[in-house]
Amino acid sequence: MRNLARAYTPCCVVEVDLGPAMILNVINPLRVDGVLGDRPFAEIGEPVLAVMAEGSLAVAGEYVHESGQAPVAVYDSHDLSCRAVLRSRFPVHALAFHPTLPLLAVGTGKYDGGYFFEGALLLLNWETHLTVSSFEDGIGREVLGLEWLDDHALRLLLAPPDDWQDKAAWVEGHVAVVRRADWDAVGPGTIDLTELAGPRFSAPRSDGRAEAEAALSRLSGNREPRRSVRAIEELSDGRILAALAGIAVECWLPSGEVSWRIPDDDDSDGGGQELAVAPDERSVWAGLMRPYAQQSARPLVRYSVADGARIDGFSPQHPYTLVQCHDGLPAIAPADMDRMTRLRVRRGRRIYFQEVERTATRWLDPTVEWLSAADPMAAGPDGRPCPAGDPRRLFRYSWVPDESHFAGPGVEIADGSLVYAGTVYHGHGLQPGGAFVVRRDVTTGDPHWVFRADCAATDLDADTDTVYVGYQDGDIIALDLQDGSVRWRQRLQGVFPTALTAVAADRLLIGTSDGRVLTCRIR
Numbered sequence: 001m002r003n004l005a006r007a008y009t010p011c012c013v014v015e016v017d018l019g020p021a022m023i024l025n026v027i028n029p030l031r032v033d034g035v036l037g038d039r040p041f042a043e044i045g046e047p048v049l050a051v052m053a054e055g056s057l058a059v060a061g062e063y064v065h066e067s068g069q070a071p072v073a074v075y076d077s078h079d080l081s082c083r084a085v086l087r088s089r090f091p092v093h094a095l096a097f098h099p100t101l102p103l104l105a106v107g108t109g110k111y112d113g114g115y116f117f118e119g120a121l122l123l124l125n126w127e128t129h130l131t132v133s134s135f136e137d138g139i140g141r142e143v144l145g146l147e148w149l150d151d152h153a154l155r156l157l158l159a160p161p162d163d164w165q166d167k168a169a170w171v172e173g174h175v176a177v178v179r180r181a182d183w184d185a186v187g188p189g190t191i192d193l194t195e196l197a198g199p200r201f202s203a204p205r206s207d208g209r210a211e212a213e214a215a216l217s218r219l220s221g222n223r224e225p226r227r228s229v230r231a232i233e234e235l236s237d238g239r240i241l242a243a244l245a246g247i248a249v250e251c252w253l254p255s256g257e258v259s260w261r262i263p264d265d266d267d268s269d270g271g272g273q274e275l276a277v278a279p280d281e282r283s284v285w286a287g288l289m290r291p292y293a294q295q296s297a298r299p300l301v302r303y304s305v306a307d308g309a310r311i312d313g314f315s316p317q318h319p320y321t322l323v324q325c326h327d328g329l330p331a332i333a334p335a336d337m338d339r340m341t342r343l344r345v346r347r348g349r350r351i352y353f354q355e356v357e358r359t360a361t362r363w364l365d366p367t368v369e370w371l372s373a374a375d376p377m378a379a380g381p382d383g384r385p386c387p388a389g390d391p392r393r394l395f396r397y398s399w400v401p402d403e404s405h406f407a408g409p410g411v412e413i414a415d416g417s418l419v420y421a422g423t424v425y426h427g428h429g430l431q432p433g434g435a436f437v438v439r440r441d442v443t444t445g446d447p448h449w450v451f452r453a454d455c456a457a458t459d460l461d462a463d464t465d466t467v468y469v470g471y472q473d474g475d476i477i478a479l480d481l482q483d484g485s486v487r488w489r490q491r492l493q494g495v496f497p498t499a500l501t502a503v504a505a506d507r508l509l510i511g512t513s514d515g516r517v518l519t520c521r522i523r
Contacts, residue, residue: 029488029523030476030508036240036252036517037229040220043073043085043494043514045227047212052077053097056126057219058104059212060092064227064513065269071514072106073494074126080220084126085494090119093205096146096154101184102127105154109142117142117159117169123186129493134191141196144173144203153179157203158196173203226515230289231275234503235305241284242499242517243272249286249303252517260308264288274322274344276330278383283311285330285385287322300332300385312382322385323351326412330385331376345410345420346461351376351388352418354397354407369397369404371418371445395445399438411462413481416442419467421457430456437469437479449484453477459511461502468508470497476510478522492518 041047044061048070051058057077063070069087072095076083086106094107102125109119119142123132135141145157155177163169176198180186216223227245234240238254249272250261264270266288273289288299300322301313319335326349333343333351345352350373357368374388398405403424410420417439424434435456439448453471460469466487467479474496478487492512499511510518 028490029478030490031521031523032518033521034256034519036242036256036519037224037226037515039222039224039226040080041073041075041216041223042226042516043082044071045514046225047209047216049092049095049208050212050215051095051097052215056083056097057215058095058097059216060095060106063091063110069513070108072104072122072124074104074124077219082494084124084129086122086124086131087496088120088122090142093142093144094146094157096148098183099148099151101125101151103184105146105148107143107146107156109140109144109159111142111163112139115162115164117161117163119143119159121146121156121191123183125184132186132188134186134188136189136192138193141193144205149177152181152183153177154183156196158198159203160200171202171204172200174198174200227269227271228498228513229511229515229517230271230273230499232499232501232509232511232517233275233277233284234501234509235277235281237281239305240509240517240519241275241277241305242511243275243286244511244515245269245271245289248272248288248301249275249284249308251305251308262303262308262310266290276322276324276385277305277328278330279328281305283383285322287320302383312384314384321353323348325349325351325376325386329376329379332385332387334374334388334391343407343410343420345412345418348373348412349416350374350412352410352412353388353391354405355391355393371395371397371440373442394442399440399445399447408457409459411460411467413439413462414464417448418442419460419462419481421460421469423456430454435471437467437484439467439481439484448482451477451479451484451486458496458498459500461500463502463505466502466505468500468502470500470510472496476500476508 044059046062047059048062049060057075061071070092071087073085074083088108090108090110092108096105104124106122112118118139120140121134142159147155158174160169176196178195229244231243240252243249248262248264251259253259272286274287276285283302285302290298297315299315302311321333321335321344323331323333325331326347331351333353343353352373355370355372370393372391372393374391376386377389379386406423408421419439421437432454433452435453437451455472458470465481469477474492477489495512497510498513501509506522508520
């Protein structure tokens with residue numbers, strides 16, 4: 001296991017506590033002891049485009065629908081160390097190094113499914129790690145090609161604004177030249193879309209995947225594509241189990257070597273979505289991810305922890321979430337897409353789910369959402385996950401009148417209360433402060449505390465006095481279990497957490513969007 005703590009050195013963050021007016025100043029409380037699944041070009045996943053300049057290499061990765069992002073990384077072309085990473089909300093089509101500045105222009109965009117070709121021109125300074133989205137506010141323009149004519153002029157090939165009564169919009173584009181005296185001083189939203197007007201030419205869409213893969217293979221022969229880690233568990237002997245895109249489950253030894261790995265042969269994104277380790281730690285159940293249309297036949301497979309051999313498997317024939325209960329037994333939480341949504345609550349004495357009354361349209365009438373629970377039924381002799389018993393409604397899912405909430409990950413605390421994350425539904429997408437973590441009394445539904453954030457949580461877990469939350473912007477935040485105040489926060493550079501497990505009062509396992517598992521100690 002390589003010690004790559006330097007690659008994840010975060011910035012110092014000053015946070016205002018949610019309780020009495022006080023300032024919390026904690027510097028780098030997380031120490032990364034080791035990294036599992038590390039490899040060259042880990043940051044970009046599957047490459048779709050690569051360009052080189054003197055001493056530098058820029059690589060764009062495939063757009064990942066699970067995260068809604070496409071990564072771009074700048075590397076030193078000699079030692080392949082990663083200099084900077086950005087994540088685009090659109091697929092990436094073009095990369096161009098500035099002739100003299102430490103600046104990379106990134107052209108992105110996609111068809112919105114209706115009429116418009118939307119996108120952005122991103123400018124990444126790999127020395128300051130600052131990324132600027134330069135087009136004015138709005139849907140932008142899809143950028144298909146980029147070329148620096150000199151230090152001040154950037155030529156862009158852009159898709160037409162839309163394809164309304166214009167089938168040729170898919171094979172033609174506009175060429176425009178944008179000039180700036182100092183491109184490193186360009187601010188967000190400062191390129192007016194009127195500057196992008198230009199003549200129209202034939203512009204067939206190119207695919208640079210084969211060339212990018214060949215270039216990276218020449219530079220490093222031991223590349224191993226890996227994608228988002230979705231679940232991680234540690235066994236009592238120090239072995240670590242992980243589920244990730246394309247892999248049902250894998251087992252890592254304490255030495256950092258892979259003991260065994262079970263690929264998922266499904267042609268879609270596939271791979272493990274949840275893990276539940278048997279109480280005797282001799283086997284593990286993995287819920288395998290399938291496309292939305294196949295959720296009613298999503299496989300559950302049991303593997304031997306010793307060697308990864310398949311022991312058992314079945315498809316519940318209805319959507320579900322695999323959870324591990326308070327007694328360590330695996331259980332199935334119902335997730336009927338018409339009435340119940342996915343809600344993964346760890347270590348629950350009961351099985352929890354978000355329920356929507358069938359008689360109303362979910363988003364038009366937010367008052368019909370409930371937090372419901374069911375006792376797990378007795379486990380059978382075959383060791384298969386316990387099904388849920390008869391559900392009963394506990395309280396309204398939202399504690400705020402007229403708000404509707406998307407469900408997120410959660411955990412049951414020792415006193416029976418629940419801590420879970422979620423987001424507030426809004427017709428224009430997630431709004432500032434629209435993400436939350438809440439601790440609620442399971443008898444009354446009253447919140448003990450609420451922590452608000454601007455981006456969604458990806459996973460959370462808790463120990464006896466702290467709740468640990470991973471966010472899509474790369475933050476790891478530790479909240480006081482009693483009052484929700486911020487104990488510390490730390491940002492992972494160039495990557496964001498997709499799975500998080502507290503294995504002791506001073507240790508965290510963090511799965512990342514690029515397929516790595518960080519073993520961390522809390523100082």
